[in-house]
Amino acid sequence: MASCSTPPETMNAIPPQARSAKLLIQTVGDELVIYDRRSLHFRRLNRTAAVIWRHCDGRRSVADLVALARAELDAPKLPARVVEQALAKLEKTDLLREVLARSRRAAPPSRRSARGRCLLSAHVPVVASILAPTPLMTASGEVGAGSPCETDSDCEAATDGAVVCVAGACTQPD
Amino acid sequence: MAKLDRLGWNVGFNFQAYGARFGVRSNDPELLEKLRQKLPPGARDDPGRKVVDVLISARRAPPGARPGLRNFHLLYLSIARVARTTELDEIIAGFENQIHLLVAAFARRCVFIHAGCVGWQGRTIVLPGRTMAGKSTLVRALVRAGADYFSDEYAVIDPRGRVCPYPKPISVRGEPDTKPREVTAEELGGRAGWKPLPLGLVASVTYAAGANGRLRELSPAESVMELLANAVAVRRSPELTLSLIQRATVAARAVKGRRGEATAMVPQLLRRCQPRPVKIVARPRGGKNR
Secondary structure (H helix, E strand, O other), X not given: XXXXXXXXXXXXXXXXXXXXXXXXXXXXXXXXXEEEOOOOEEEEEOHHHHHXXXXXXXXXXXXHHHHHHXXXXXXXXXOHHHHHHHHXXXXXXXXXXXXXXXXXXXXXXXXXXXXXXXXXXXXXXXXEEEEOOOHHHHOOOOOOOOOEOOOXXXXXXXXXXXXXXXXXXXXXXX | OXXXXXXXXXXXXXXXXXXXXXXXXXXXXXXXXXXXXXXXXXXXXXXXXXXXXXXXXXXXXXXXXXOOOOOOEEEEEOOEEEEEEOOHHHHHHHHHHHHHHHHHHHOOOOEEEEEEEEEEOOEEEEEEOOOOOOHHXXXXXXXXXXXXXXXXXXXXXXXXXXXXXXXXXXXXXXXXXXXXXXXXXXHHOOOEOXXXXXXXXXXXXXXXXXXXXXXXXXXXXXXHHHHHOOEOOOOOOHHHHXXXXXXXXXXXXXXXXXXXXXXXXHHHHHHHOOOOOOOOOOOOOOOOOO
Protein backbone atom coordinates (compact mmCIF):
# COMPACT_ATOMS: atom_id res chain seq x y z
CA MET A 1 0.00 0.00 0.00
CA ALA A 2 1.43 3.36 -0.99
CA SER A 3 2.35 5.61 1.86
CA CYS A 4 1.33 9.26 1.86
CA SER A 5 4.83 10.28 2.75
CA THR A 6 6.63 8.64 -0.17
CA PRO A 7 6.08 10.08 -3.63
CA PRO A 8 5.36 7.08 -5.87
CA GLU A 9 7.36 6.68 -9.10
CA THR A 10 8.71 10.20 -8.89
CA MET A 11 12.04 9.81 -7.17
CA ASN A 12 13.91 9.48 -10.47
CA ALA A 13 11.94 12.02 -12.50
CA ILE A 14 13.57 14.98 -14.22
CA PRO A 15 13.77 17.77 -11.63
CA PRO A 16 11.09 20.32 -12.44
CA GLN A 17 12.14 23.82 -13.40
CA ALA A 18 9.99 26.93 -13.23
CA ARG A 19 9.58 28.82 -16.45
CA SER A 20 10.70 32.45 -16.47
CA ALA A 21 10.52 33.57 -20.09
CA LYS A 22 7.71 35.97 -20.95
CA LEU A 23 6.31 35.96 -17.42
CA LEU A 24 5.44 39.01 -15.34
CA ILE A 25 5.44 38.00 -11.67
CA GLN A 26 3.84 39.94 -8.82
CA THR A 27 3.87 38.87 -5.18
CA VAL A 28 0.56 39.59 -3.46
CA GLY A 29 0.63 38.67 0.20
CA ASP A 30 1.83 35.08 0.34
CA GLU A 31 0.46 34.28 -3.12
CA LEU A 32 1.71 34.98 -6.62
CA VAL A 33 -0.09 36.60 -9.55
CA ILE A 34 1.67 35.81 -12.82
CA TYR A 35 0.95 37.21 -16.27
CA ASP A 36 1.90 34.88 -19.10
CA ARG A 37 2.58 37.01 -22.17
CA ARG A 38 2.57 33.91 -24.38
CA SER A 39 -0.91 32.69 -23.56
CA LEU A 40 -2.33 36.07 -22.40
CA HIS A 41 -3.50 34.48 -19.14
CA PHE A 42 -3.19 35.60 -15.56
CA ARG A 43 -2.47 32.81 -13.04
CA ARG A 44 -2.96 33.02 -9.30
CA LEU A 45 -0.84 30.62 -7.25
CA ASN A 46 -1.94 30.18 -3.65
CA ARG A 47 0.65 29.89 -0.92
CA THR A 48 1.21 26.16 -1.38
CA ALA A 49 1.58 26.35 -5.16
CA ALA A 50 3.77 29.45 -4.88
CA VAL A 51 6.18 27.83 -2.41
CA ILE A 52 6.56 24.76 -4.62
CA TRP A 53 6.93 26.72 -7.86
CA ARG A 54 9.56 29.03 -6.39
CA HIS A 55 11.73 26.07 -5.50
CA CYS A 56 11.52 24.40 -8.92
CA ASP A 57 15.05 25.27 -10.02
CA GLY A 58 15.82 22.31 -12.27
CA ARG A 59 18.12 20.75 -9.65
CA ARG A 60 15.83 19.90 -6.77
CA SER A 61 14.11 16.56 -7.02
CA VAL A 62 10.48 16.03 -6.15
CA ALA A 63 11.59 14.56 -2.83
CA ASP A 64 13.56 17.77 -2.16
CA LEU A 65 10.45 19.80 -2.95
CA VAL A 66 8.41 17.74 -0.52
CA ALA A 67 10.93 18.42 2.24
CA LEU A 68 11.06 22.14 1.45
CA ALA A 69 7.29 22.44 1.30
CA ARG A 70 6.97 20.74 4.68
CA ALA A 71 9.43 23.20 6.18
CA GLU A 72 8.07 26.40 4.60
CA LEU A 73 4.41 25.57 5.12
CA ASP A 74 5.16 24.40 8.67
CA ALA A 75 3.47 21.09 7.90
CA PRO A 76 5.90 18.27 8.75
CA LYS A 77 3.36 15.61 7.81
CA LEU A 78 2.38 17.21 4.49
CA PRO A 79 1.57 14.38 2.05
CA ALA A 80 3.82 14.07 -0.96
CA ARG A 81 0.65 13.98 -3.00
CA VAL A 82 0.31 17.73 -2.43
CA VAL A 83 3.55 18.39 -4.29
CA GLU A 84 2.50 16.00 -7.05
CA GLN A 85 -0.80 17.85 -7.45
CA ALA A 86 0.95 21.20 -7.54
CA LEU A 87 3.43 20.08 -10.18
CA ALA A 88 0.63 18.68 -12.31
CA LYS A 89 -1.26 21.98 -12.14
CA LEU A 90 1.86 24.03 -12.83
CA GLU A 91 2.67 21.86 -15.81
CA LYS A 92 -0.87 22.12 -17.16
CA THR A 93 -0.72 25.91 -16.99
CA ASP A 94 2.66 26.03 -18.73
CA LEU A 95 4.54 27.40 -15.73
CA LEU A 96 7.22 24.68 -15.84
CA ARG A 97 9.95 24.61 -18.46
CA GLU A 98 9.83 20.96 -19.36
CA VAL A 99 7.27 18.22 -19.38
CA LEU A 100 7.94 16.05 -16.39
CA ALA A 101 9.01 12.56 -17.48
CA ARG A 102 6.89 10.59 -15.10
CA SER A 103 3.59 8.80 -14.90
CA ARG A 104 0.61 11.12 -14.79
CA ARG A 105 -1.68 8.60 -13.23
CA ALA A 106 -2.81 9.73 -9.85
CA ALA A 107 -1.50 7.64 -6.98
CA PRO A 108 -4.15 5.25 -5.66
CA PRO A 109 -6.00 6.67 -2.71
CA SER A 110 -4.61 5.51 0.56
CA ARG A 111 -6.49 4.91 3.74
CA ARG A 112 -5.83 8.28 5.24
CA SER A 113 -7.02 9.19 8.66
CA ALA A 114 -9.40 12.08 9.15
CA ARG A 115 -6.45 14.08 10.40
CA GLY A 116 -4.57 13.25 7.24
CA ARG A 117 -7.46 14.42 5.10
CA CYS A 118 -7.60 17.67 7.02
CA LEU A 119 -3.91 18.20 6.46
CA LEU A 120 -4.32 17.63 2.74
CA SER A 121 -7.27 19.97 2.32
CA ALA A 122 -5.57 22.74 4.28
CA HIS A 123 -2.71 22.80 1.79
CA VAL A 124 -4.43 22.07 -1.50
CA PRO A 125 -2.37 23.79 -4.19
CA VAL A 126 -4.40 26.19 -6.31
CA VAL A 127 -3.46 27.57 -9.72
CA ALA A 128 -6.40 29.70 -10.87
CA SER A 129 -6.47 31.28 -14.35
CA ILE A 130 -8.25 34.04 -16.22
CA LEU A 131 -7.81 35.27 -19.77
CA ALA A 132 -6.59 38.86 -19.93
CA PRO A 133 -9.56 40.72 -21.39
CA THR A 134 -9.51 42.97 -24.43
CA PRO A 135 -11.17 46.42 -24.19
CA LEU A 136 -14.13 45.09 -26.13
CA MET A 137 -14.59 42.22 -23.68
CA THR A 138 -14.92 44.65 -20.79
CA ALA A 139 -17.27 47.06 -22.58
CA SER A 140 -20.82 47.94 -21.70
CA GLY A 141 -23.60 48.45 -24.14
CA GLU A 142 -23.22 48.44 -27.89
CA VAL A 143 -19.71 48.78 -29.12
CA GLY A 144 -18.87 47.79 -32.63
CA ALA A 145 -16.82 49.09 -35.50
CA GLY A 146 -14.10 51.41 -34.31
CA SER A 147 -13.61 49.69 -30.97
CA PRO A 148 -9.99 49.24 -29.90
CA CYS A 149 -8.46 45.91 -30.86
CA GLU A 150 -5.19 44.07 -31.27
CA THR A 151 -6.26 41.05 -33.34
CA ASP A 152 -9.21 40.19 -35.56
CA SER A 153 -10.66 37.94 -32.88
CA ASP A 154 -11.02 41.00 -30.62
CA CYS A 155 -13.63 42.31 -33.05
CA GLU A 156 -15.75 39.19 -33.23
CA ALA A 157 -17.89 40.33 -30.31
CA ALA A 158 -18.78 43.61 -32.05
CA THR A 159 -22.49 43.97 -32.44
CA ASP A 160 -22.56 45.19 -36.01
CA GLY A 161 -20.46 42.50 -37.60
CA ALA A 162 -17.10 44.26 -37.78
CA VAL A 163 -14.55 41.49 -38.00
CA VAL A 164 -11.26 43.01 -39.10
CA CYS A 165 -8.77 44.75 -36.86
CA VAL A 166 -7.05 47.53 -38.82
CA ALA A 167 -4.65 50.02 -37.23
CA GLY A 168 -5.90 49.14 -33.77
CA ALA A 169 -9.63 49.60 -34.52
CA CYS A 170 -12.37 47.16 -35.52
CA THR A 171 -13.30 47.90 -39.13
CA GLN A 172 -16.25 46.84 -41.25
CA PRO A 173 -15.17 45.02 -44.36
CA ASP A 174 -15.99 46.84 -47.62
CA MET B 1 -6.57 57.39 -44.45
CA ALA B 2 -5.64 59.48 -47.47
CA LYS B 3 -9.06 58.83 -48.99
CA LEU B 4 -10.72 59.85 -45.75
CA ASP B 5 -8.57 62.96 -45.54
CA ARG B 6 -9.94 64.15 -48.86
CA LEU B 7 -13.55 64.37 -47.61
CA GLY B 8 -13.16 68.02 -46.66
CA TRP B 9 -12.57 68.71 -42.97
CA ASN B 10 -12.47 72.36 -42.10
CA VAL B 11 -12.93 72.50 -38.30
CA GLY B 12 -11.43 70.52 -35.45
CA PHE B 13 -9.86 70.46 -32.01
CA ASN B 14 -7.63 68.23 -29.92
CA PHE B 15 -8.32 67.09 -26.39
CA GLN B 16 -6.85 64.71 -23.88
CA ALA B 17 -8.33 62.85 -20.94
CA TYR B 18 -6.32 60.78 -18.43
CA GLY B 19 -3.36 60.94 -20.80
CA ALA B 20 -5.26 59.57 -23.82
CA ARG B 21 -4.96 61.97 -26.79
CA PHE B 22 -7.65 62.59 -29.37
CA GLY B 23 -8.28 64.73 -32.39
CA VAL B 24 -11.83 65.54 -33.51
CA ARG B 25 -12.59 67.01 -36.93
CA SER B 26 -15.69 67.76 -38.93
CA ASN B 27 -16.94 69.55 -42.01
CA ASP B 28 -19.61 71.31 -39.91
CA PRO B 29 -18.93 73.69 -36.98
CA GLU B 30 -22.35 73.06 -35.45
CA LEU B 31 -21.80 69.30 -35.40
CA LEU B 32 -18.33 69.80 -33.93
CA GLU B 33 -19.79 71.88 -31.11
CA LYS B 34 -22.34 69.17 -30.31
CA LEU B 35 -19.57 66.60 -30.09
CA ARG B 36 -17.59 68.90 -27.81
CA GLN B 37 -20.52 68.84 -25.37
CA LYS B 38 -20.20 65.05 -25.15
CA LEU B 39 -16.57 64.94 -24.12
CA PRO B 40 -15.72 62.49 -21.30
CA PRO B 41 -15.01 63.50 -17.69
CA GLY B 42 -11.54 64.93 -17.24
CA ALA B 43 -11.25 66.11 -20.83
CA ARG B 44 -9.26 69.27 -21.49
CA ASP B 45 -8.16 71.01 -24.65
CA ASP B 46 -4.81 69.95 -26.02
CA PRO B 47 -3.99 72.51 -28.70
CA GLY B 48 -0.95 72.19 -30.87
CA ARG B 49 -0.56 68.43 -30.53
CA LYS B 50 0.42 66.88 -33.83
CA VAL B 51 0.16 63.19 -32.98
CA VAL B 52 -2.90 61.68 -31.31
CA ASP B 53 -3.95 58.19 -30.28
CA VAL B 54 -7.24 58.32 -32.20
CA LEU B 55 -8.50 60.77 -34.83
CA ILE B 56 -12.30 61.05 -34.83
CA SER B 57 -13.93 62.32 -38.01
CA ALA B 58 -17.60 63.30 -38.11
CA ARG B 59 -19.07 64.30 -41.46
CA ARG B 60 -22.43 65.97 -41.83
CA ALA B 61 -24.15 65.08 -45.09
CA PRO B 62 -24.53 68.02 -47.46
CA PRO B 63 -28.08 69.40 -47.80
CA GLY B 64 -30.16 69.42 -50.95
CA ALA B 65 -29.03 66.81 -53.44
CA ARG B 66 -31.29 65.17 -56.01
CA PRO B 67 -34.81 63.98 -55.12
CA GLY B 68 -34.80 60.37 -53.96
CA LEU B 69 -31.10 60.45 -53.13
CA ARG B 70 -30.21 59.99 -49.47
CA ASN B 71 -27.10 61.56 -48.08
CA PHE B 72 -25.55 59.90 -45.09
CA HIS B 73 -23.84 61.40 -42.07
CA LEU B 74 -20.62 59.51 -41.28
CA LEU B 75 -18.52 58.85 -38.19
CA TYR B 76 -15.00 57.43 -38.31
CA LEU B 77 -12.60 56.40 -35.56
CA SER B 78 -9.21 56.50 -37.23
CA ILE B 79 -10.00 54.73 -40.52
CA ALA B 80 -12.81 52.58 -39.15
CA ARG B 81 -16.31 53.73 -40.09
CA VAL B 82 -18.43 53.53 -36.95
CA ALA B 83 -21.71 54.96 -38.19
CA ARG B 84 -23.40 55.73 -41.50
CA THR B 85 -26.87 57.15 -40.96
CA THR B 86 -29.41 59.71 -42.09
CA GLU B 87 -30.01 60.70 -38.43
CA LEU B 88 -27.48 63.18 -37.08
CA ASP B 89 -28.38 62.24 -33.48
CA GLU B 90 -27.02 58.76 -34.15
CA ILE B 91 -23.64 60.23 -35.05
CA ILE B 92 -23.55 62.11 -31.76
CA ALA B 93 -24.71 59.02 -29.84
CA GLY B 94 -22.12 56.89 -31.61
CA PHE B 95 -19.38 59.30 -30.59
CA GLU B 96 -20.58 59.30 -27.00
CA ASN B 97 -20.78 55.48 -26.90
CA GLN B 98 -17.23 55.04 -28.15
CA ILE B 99 -15.32 57.83 -26.46
CA HIS B 100 -15.41 56.44 -22.91
CA LEU B 101 -14.01 53.08 -23.96
CA LEU B 102 -11.33 54.80 -26.03
CA VAL B 103 -10.25 56.92 -23.06
CA ALA B 104 -10.08 53.79 -20.92
CA ALA B 105 -8.13 51.88 -23.56
CA PHE B 106 -5.55 54.60 -24.24
CA ALA B 107 -5.16 56.17 -20.79
CA ARG B 108 -1.60 56.66 -19.64
CA ARG B 109 -0.43 56.46 -16.01
CA CYS B 110 -3.93 55.48 -14.84
CA VAL B 111 -5.71 52.15 -14.98
CA PHE B 112 -9.40 51.88 -15.85
CA ILE B 113 -11.41 49.04 -14.34
CA HIS B 114 -14.87 48.36 -15.74
CA ALA B 115 -16.71 48.76 -12.47
CA GLY B 116 -19.23 50.74 -10.50
CA CYS B 117 -17.71 52.84 -7.76
CA VAL B 118 -18.83 54.89 -4.76
CA GLY B 119 -17.12 56.70 -1.90
CA TRP B 120 -17.95 55.89 1.72
CA GLN B 121 -16.35 57.37 4.84
CA GLY B 122 -13.09 58.28 3.17
CA ARG B 123 -12.70 55.06 1.16
CA THR B 124 -14.13 53.63 -2.06
CA ILE B 125 -16.20 50.59 -2.83
CA VAL B 126 -15.45 49.18 -6.28
CA LEU B 127 -17.92 46.81 -7.94
CA PRO B 128 -16.14 45.15 -10.89
CA GLY B 129 -18.19 43.30 -13.45
CA ARG B 130 -19.23 42.96 -17.07
CA THR B 131 -22.33 44.41 -18.56
CA MET B 132 -25.70 43.29 -17.13
CA ALA B 133 -24.13 42.20 -13.82
CA GLY B 134 -26.26 44.77 -11.98
CA LYS B 135 -23.54 47.28 -11.15
CA SER B 136 -25.56 50.41 -11.96
CA THR B 137 -28.49 49.23 -9.85
CA LEU B 138 -26.21 48.59 -6.89
CA VAL B 139 -24.46 51.94 -7.38
CA ARG B 140 -27.82 53.75 -7.33
CA ALA B 141 -28.82 51.93 -4.14
CA LEU B 142 -25.53 52.86 -2.46
CA VAL B 143 -25.88 56.52 -3.51
CA ARG B 144 -29.42 56.62 -2.12
CA ALA B 145 -28.01 55.23 1.15
CA GLY B 146 -25.58 58.13 1.39
CA ALA B 147 -22.49 57.01 -0.52
CA ASP B 148 -20.84 59.49 -2.89
CA TYR B 149 -21.20 58.71 -6.57
CA PHE B 150 -17.93 58.05 -8.37
CA SER B 151 -19.05 56.16 -11.48
CA ASP B 152 -21.27 53.39 -12.76
CA GLU B 153 -18.84 52.63 -15.59
CA TYR B 154 -15.20 52.87 -14.53
CA ALA B 155 -13.08 52.87 -11.41
CA VAL B 156 -9.94 54.82 -12.29
CA ILE B 157 -6.80 53.94 -10.32
CA ASP B 158 -4.18 56.69 -10.26
CA PRO B 159 -0.39 56.26 -9.94
CA ARG B 160 -0.68 56.47 -6.15
CA GLY B 161 -3.16 53.60 -6.04
CA ARG B 162 -6.12 55.82 -5.19
CA VAL B 163 -9.48 55.52 -6.91
CA CYS B 164 -10.62 58.61 -8.83
CA PRO B 165 -14.13 59.64 -9.80
CA TYR B 166 -15.24 59.18 -13.40
CA PRO B 167 -18.62 60.87 -13.09
CA LYS B 168 -20.47 60.21 -16.31
CA PRO B 169 -24.24 60.27 -15.71
CA ILE B 170 -25.72 57.10 -14.25
CA SER B 171 -27.47 54.84 -16.77
CA VAL B 172 -30.92 53.63 -15.85
CA ARG B 173 -32.29 50.79 -17.94
CA GLY B 174 -36.00 50.82 -18.55
CA GLU B 175 -38.14 48.52 -20.63
CA PRO B 176 -36.44 46.09 -23.00
CA ASP B 177 -35.71 47.56 -26.44
CA THR B 178 -35.72 51.08 -25.01
CA LYS B 179 -32.62 53.18 -24.61
CA PRO B 180 -31.37 53.69 -21.05
CA ARG B 181 -31.89 57.17 -19.61
CA GLU B 182 -29.29 59.07 -17.67
CA VAL B 183 -29.59 60.60 -14.23
CA THR B 184 -27.18 62.51 -12.00
CA ALA B 185 -26.29 61.66 -8.41
CA GLU B 186 -28.15 64.77 -7.27
CA GLU B 187 -31.33 63.57 -8.96
CA LEU B 188 -31.05 60.42 -6.85
CA GLY B 189 -30.77 62.47 -3.70
CA GLY B 190 -27.06 61.91 -3.40
CA ARG B 191 -23.90 63.76 -4.33
CA ALA B 192 -20.92 63.19 -6.60
CA GLY B 193 -17.48 62.41 -5.22
CA TRP B 194 -14.83 64.86 -6.32
CA LYS B 195 -11.47 63.72 -4.98
CA PRO B 196 -9.43 60.50 -5.19
CA LEU B 197 -9.82 58.14 -2.23
CA PRO B 198 -8.07 54.93 -1.15
CA LEU B 199 -9.75 51.65 -1.99
CA GLY B 200 -11.73 50.16 0.88
CA LEU B 201 -13.66 47.27 -0.60
CA VAL B 202 -13.73 45.27 -3.83
CA ALA B 203 -17.16 43.64 -4.15
CA SER B 204 -17.59 41.28 -7.07
CA VAL B 205 -21.33 40.86 -6.74
CA THR B 206 -23.64 39.59 -9.47
CA TYR B 207 -27.40 39.83 -9.50
CA ALA B 208 -29.31 36.54 -9.43
CA ALA B 209 -33.01 36.42 -8.64
CA GLY B 210 -33.56 34.76 -5.28
CA ALA B 211 -29.89 34.75 -4.28
CA ASN B 212 -29.25 34.64 -0.53
CA GLY B 213 -26.69 37.44 -0.59
CA ARG B 214 -24.01 35.45 1.21
CA LEU B 215 -20.58 36.87 0.46
CA ARG B 216 -17.26 35.08 0.60
CA GLU B 217 -14.12 36.93 1.72
CA LEU B 218 -11.37 36.94 -0.88
CA SER B 219 -7.64 36.90 -0.37
CA PRO B 220 -5.63 39.91 -1.61
CA ALA B 221 -4.51 37.93 -4.65
CA GLU B 222 -8.09 36.89 -5.45
CA SER B 223 -9.06 40.53 -5.21
CA VAL B 224 -6.34 41.47 -7.69
CA MET B 225 -7.63 38.81 -10.10
CA GLU B 226 -11.20 40.16 -9.90
CA LEU B 227 -9.95 43.60 -10.94
CA LEU B 228 -7.62 42.25 -13.63
CA ALA B 229 -10.57 40.43 -15.22
CA ASN B 230 -12.19 43.82 -15.78
CA ALA B 231 -9.15 45.97 -16.54
CA VAL B 232 -9.72 47.65 -19.90
CA ALA B 233 -6.14 48.11 -21.10
CA VAL B 234 -4.45 45.16 -19.39
CA ARG B 235 -3.19 43.64 -22.63
CA ARG B 236 -1.71 46.94 -23.77
CA SER B 237 -0.11 47.75 -20.38
CA PRO B 238 0.13 44.64 -18.20
CA GLU B 239 2.97 45.94 -16.01
CA LEU B 240 1.26 49.23 -15.20
CA THR B 241 -2.10 47.53 -14.66
CA LEU B 242 -0.75 44.85 -12.34
CA SER B 243 1.39 47.31 -10.42
CA LEU B 244 -1.37 49.88 -9.79
CA ILE B 245 -3.98 47.28 -8.94
CA GLN B 246 -1.64 45.67 -6.42
CA ARG B 247 -0.89 49.09 -4.93
CA ALA B 248 -4.58 49.96 -4.70
CA THR B 249 -5.63 46.70 -3.04
CA VAL B 250 -2.89 46.45 -0.40
CA ALA B 251 -5.17 47.52 2.46
CA ALA B 252 -8.57 46.80 0.93
CA ARG B 253 -11.00 44.02 1.72
CA ALA B 254 -12.65 41.95 -1.00
CA VAL B 255 -15.79 39.86 -1.25
CA LYS B 256 -17.59 37.88 -3.90
CA GLY B 257 -21.05 36.43 -4.23
CA ARG B 258 -24.52 36.71 -5.63
CA ARG B 259 -27.15 39.15 -4.50
CA GLY B 260 -30.88 39.52 -4.69
CA GLU B 261 -32.36 42.98 -4.31
CA ALA B 262 -29.77 45.74 -4.26
CA THR B 263 -31.17 47.51 -1.19
CA ALA B 264 -30.71 44.32 0.86
CA MET B 265 -27.02 44.18 -0.07
CA VAL B 266 -26.21 47.82 0.77
CA PRO B 267 -25.77 47.56 4.59
CA GLN B 268 -23.43 44.59 4.23
CA LEU B 269 -21.21 46.40 1.73
CA LEU B 270 -21.05 49.62 3.74
CA ARG B 271 -20.15 47.68 6.87
CA ARG B 272 -17.30 45.84 5.13
CA CYS B 273 -15.75 48.99 3.71
CA GLN B 274 -13.10 49.13 6.42
CA PRO B 275 -9.32 48.90 6.07
CA ARG B 276 -7.84 45.44 6.28
CA PRO B 277 -5.05 45.11 8.87
CA VAL B 278 -1.70 45.23 7.11
CA LYS B 279 1.11 43.08 8.51
CA ILE B 280 3.85 45.27 9.92
CA VAL B 281 7.32 43.77 9.84
CA ALA B 282 9.52 44.87 12.77
CA ARG B 283 12.88 46.35 11.84
CA PRO B 284 15.95 44.56 13.20
CA ARG B 285 17.51 46.26 16.20
CA GLY B 286 20.80 48.12 15.90
CA GLY B 287 22.68 48.92 12.73
CA LYS B 288 22.29 51.91 10.47
CA ASN B 289 18.95 53.20 9.36
CA ARG B 290 18.56 52.66 5.61
